[in-house]
Amino acid sequence: MGEQTTHIWSSVDAPEDQRDTDNSEQEVTQPYDVTETETPPTQLRRSERIPKPNPKYANAAILDDGVKEPDTYEEASQNKVWQKAMEEEITALEQNQTWELVPKPRDIKPISCKWVYKIKRRPDGSIERYKARLVARGFSQQYGLDYDETFSPVAKITTVRVLLALAASKDWKLWQMDVKNAFLHGELDREIYMNQPKGFEDTTNSNRVCKLRKALYGLKQAPRAWYGKIAEFLTRSGYSVAHADSSLFIKEKEGKLAVVLVYVDDLIITGDDEREIRLTRENLSVRFQMKELGELKHFLGLEVDRTTEGLFLCQQKYTRDILQKFGMLECKPVSTPIEPNAKICAHEGKELEDGTMYRQLVGSLIYLTLTRPDISYAVGVMSRYMQSPKKPHLDAARRILRYIKGTIDYGLLYKRGEDCKLVGYCDADYAGDHDTRRSTTGYVFNLGSGTISWCSKRQPTVSLSTTEAEYKAAAVAAQESTWLVLLMEDLHQKVDYAVPLYCDNQSAICLAENPVFHARTKHVEVQYHFVREKVLKEEIKMRQIKTDNQVADLFTKGLSIGKCEGFRCQLNMVRRMGASAEGEC
Incomplete structure (x- = not known):
């Protein structure tokens, strides 16, 4: 007799002709090596194996162009583009007088630092630039000794949507600015010592350490120090802090408004006082190193289009990235994010061997709800089972992916x-x-x-x-x-x-x-x-x-x-x- 085998296809590795059912997964039997005279068994054995995603989608840092973000300094130093990015970062730190080299004090253990690498991409996926960031390992800081308060407010996403609705209604222009090396502008109120950055050590005296003058990315107090600096500048310029959102700064003069919304180092500037807005943008560029991004197009992964009807807000690129990451870019769409009267329970179904992929999927979908209220309920239900996800939960989460596949361009x-x-x-x-x-x-x-x-x-x-x-x-x-x-x-x-x-x-x-x-x-x-x-x-x-x-x-x-x-x-x-x-x- 010829052999029979059973295989379970997941939505990640299934061929296209087997992805057109309502369920995101199904068991498919594939006989092979069977002659015309041979009779297959009447009942096939069903596998209990839980399907896993295709490994080629596991590393989100590798995109279609094959460019990979390095994990270590040794790996980055072999590539000229990353070497240049690190040199640019060191130059910016030196120009900002972020630290001074001093002999290592006694009884002081300096904190370490590391290089972090990121490929900045345009909305169409092409590479904009290679970015290297020197980050202090702030987890080694001690509360009360190296820092006190750490909280720094960021703009609420609802505030962003309110501002867009107002701008659309009143036909205000929306401007976007980005602060270069924002955290380096924050001033420290404690003495903090850090090891010299790898690859850029002072070889003449290896016993020296960096005494930080300015806040550095990774420090516990860095976000708070930067917010204090930008808030001080805006209030001195005549802006007042909104009571409802501490990241919203408003200036009213003779019935006209100028509004600045701060989300860490990203700024949205709008209002009907065009003269004040122009002056604010000029003053910001003088006080800080700013990047003029023109009219608002992209903000925190949100895409903003100004049309003849008004403003359109969506996350189309992010949606496509999610589908590609989890192998569902070619899946068959469904019409609803969750089945009507679906009975999803915590203890029904086989437990997943590794729930990491499920947690990553639900976490990605949670961010998508910023512009997709239609999936809020389904994603909220899925997020209840993050601790111990079961196979039915994974099926339901994949159904959401199939729904957004059919509504990828909605906003x-x-x-x-x-x-x-x-x-x-x-x-x-x-x-x-x-x-x-x-x-x-x-x-x-x-x-x-x-x-x-x-x-x-x-x-x-x-x-x-x-x-x-x-x-x-x-x-x-x-x-x-x-x-x-x-x-x-x-x-x-x-x-x-x-x-x-x-x-x-x-x-x-x-x-x-x-x-x-x-x-x-x-x-x-x-x-x-x-x-x-x-x-x-x-x-x-x-x-x-x-x-x-x-x-x-x-x-x-x-x-x-x-x-x-x-x-x-x-x-x-x-x-x-x-x-369409x-x-x-």
């Missing part, structure tokens, strides 16, 4: 000329988590036509009724509404109305509007009555909406194709201009 559109009015929606899926029976909170806020804030999160406690679950969701949405109103006021945008918050549960609305406690709600935690206080102060107006029109439903459960596409359109998610119009709103 958020902020239309020009829209009235900048806040509108919120909140919903809850009662006892939707099959492991804990907790409910899922979902809310979304629009500013004008564009979606600026959303959330899909499992509630911290079990709810005893749908009313209680919806009431808790409304309370969480009310907190976000309060912060958004504060942010709008910082940006000198009047919110002189009660923010409408749409809910499809009449009992929850009555509970929010009725200040009387009764037996059925006495167990509800005090913090959830926050929404009632906001309603009574007329800062929020709870309104009834039909379930079929409740867009927040997208953040609480898996939906059918029709509902998923309808709510996606309601979020003003559209295809990128120039892409199939399935577009």
